Amino acid sequence: MEKEQVSADGKFRWIDPHVHILPPRRMRGLVRWVKKFTPGYPVSEDITPEEILDGIRSGGVELFFNLVFPLWEEETYDLNRFNYELCSGIPEALAFGSLHIDTPDKESETLRCLDEYGFVGMKLHPFAQRFPAFDPVMDPLFSVLDRRGRPLLVHTGFDLFYGMDLEKDNLIRVLESYPRMPMVLVHSLFPQFALALQLLERYPQVWMDMTNSISVMRLYLEFKRSGQSLPPQASSLEVEEVERNQEHFWALFGEYPRRIIYGTDYPVGFGEYQKLRDDLDFFDFPDETKRMILFSNVMDFLHSVGVNPPLR
């Protein structure tokens, strides 16, 4: 348990478990994609790793997970190599590797990520990568992580926005078959918080990352309180489903405050760090809950997978 709960400027310490510093071509593609549905998004297609790092540091983030994911098999090796080289030069970066469903030797590439590159774990983004992450063909990945007790981060949620569905049966299959592989459900299955609760209850290896979900829930609640109807672009936010799941959203924080973490998708999430802190503060969670979500839970998570983060 960390003794110091706040940083020098009086804010809660923060470890960001969800950042994307990518090679220039992929960064450009990602920012362009964001601008397609958020015109005027204030980030340049040509943003550099140094600029992203400046934003992270001035946001008071002490440590972050850098996440990559290949869109086609051919870039898998280069992308993992990129993340290794990038994070080797950034003391506060913890790298995660990734695979493609067509990666021929999934076990070797996973072992390379863990052993040669020293990555913490692996990340999959089935909706962006356009393949079923929990398909049995991915088992060699899970098997290595399970053997090593290393984590899988996986995108879940915003199904309507992506036009894809959660592979619930296969997710359960993987949770049952690989219980020693901690699994972080990125975006916490937004807005299926009832399911999130069930999974936390049934599977002790499951963690929830609230990246974007906090900001979207704030938007939703603000609109609701203002009595206005939601803007048309909110149609992909599954308003009725959010409504149905609202009490379960609160229950997550009440019942499992130690297994929730809060990432950002920086620099392509819901804004700069101060704004993202404000989004969390919008909810009147106890200070102790916020302190855990921002910092000590991520420390506990890292310790639980045998990683000692380079922190004071």
Ligand SMILES: [Zn+2]
């Ligand atoms: Zn992301």
